[in-house]
Amino acid sequence: MWMPLPMKSVLLGTLLAGAAMAEGREQLAIRTLFLSEHPDASPQRVYVRGQVVTALRFDARVKPVRARLVGGDGRFEPVGIVGRTVVLEPRRDLDPDEAFSLLVTLADDREVPFLLRPPGRQARGSADQQLNVFEDRGSQDAVASALVDSEKENKALRAENERLHKEEVSEDHALAALLTAGAVAQTPFGVAAHFSGQDDGASLDATVFRGTGKAAVVFKVKNHHPVHSWSMKSVRLVGTSDARERAIAVRSSAAVLVPGTSGVIGLVVDGSAFLDSGTLTSLSLELYRQDGRLQAIVQLDPALIAK
Known part of the structure; x- marks a missing residue:
């Protein structure tokens, strides 16, 4: 839905609440799982997403002979077994409170349960695309797979620590x-435009600010859904001419909005982001939002950073 703004056409605001526009393709998500030696152990969790294929690749010595879903009829494509790999594909995203059991029977007649869940904050919002499943933790392949997992985790932690350090000293x-926090008077910004939109899940009020050398946007979000929580998965700032992603400073009043609650997201854009090879763009x-779908778009014009 197009939302006209109370100023010249240099600015354009759009709210796409609930629109089925997916975020850019995620990096391949690969994890390592080890089969438990205890028959009463809790099932290992597998994070799945609608129309995303998840493959459970077993060690050759524990090759599966069959697999079946419990309670997932009509929600998944038929479960496939190719060699030593079990292939899953949900037809649509699982609801946050949904879970299904996958029972895999191995070549030695053991039945191994897995719990299929939608990606949560623990899974960093990503579906599992490949799970390397091992019985022997000490095997060469198992150690190599676990080492790759550790290296990826350490790299992610280092990047997160570096990001947090930069934010501590960042003016933006x-x-x-x-x-x-609503302390607009303590900032150099003035209101340039305001628009709003709503769907059956959330309402958003957006205020665009202009400032000398910087621009800003504040979203006020209210979760109207009776059951599901709302959260911001990510924010992207790209040029309309070159699609190159720019840096943006983001702060939010709450990580998750439970049904009936509201929150605020503040974003600041430095003037340098508007430059493309020395030309303003x-x-x-x-x-x-949390399921990776596009919730809102705001087009920002270079006039916002004019002196």
């Missing part, structure tokens, strides 16, 4: 925090 993040600010 400090300004975003003030906007999120418009930017597109994209807000993605």
Whole structure:
């Protein structure tokens, strides 16, 4: 739905609440799982997403002979077994409170349970695309797979620590925090435009701010869904001419909005983001919700950073 703004056509605001526009392709998500030696152990969790194939690749010595879903009829494509790999594909995203059991019978007649769940915060919002499943933790292949997992985790932790350190000393993040707290008077910004939109799950009010050398946007979000929580998965700032992703400072008042609650997201864009090879260009600010779908777009014009 197009939302006209109370100013010249240099700005354009759009709310796509619930629109089925997916975020960019995720990096391949591969994890290592080890079969438990205890028959009463809790099932291993497998994170799945609609129309995303998840493959459980077993060690050759524990090759599966069959697999079946419990209670997932009509929700998944038929479960496949190719060599030593079990292939899953949900037809649509699972609801946050849904879970299904996958029972895999191995060549020695053992039945191994797995719990199929939608990606949560623990899974960093990503579906499992490949799971390497081992019985012997000490085998060469198992050790190599676990080592790759550890290296990826350590790399992610180092990147997160570096990001947090940069934010601690960032002027833009400090300004975003003030906007999120409602302390607009303590910032150099003035209101440029305001627009709003709503679907059956959430309503958003967006305010666009102009400032000398910087621009900002504040989203006020209310979760109207009777059951499901709302959260921001990510924000992207790209050029409308070159689609190159730019840096943006983001602060939010709450990580998750349970049904009936509201929150604020403050975003600050430095003037340098508007430059493309020395020429000023418009930017597109994209807000993605917890399921990876595009929730809102705000087009930002270079006039916002004029002196």
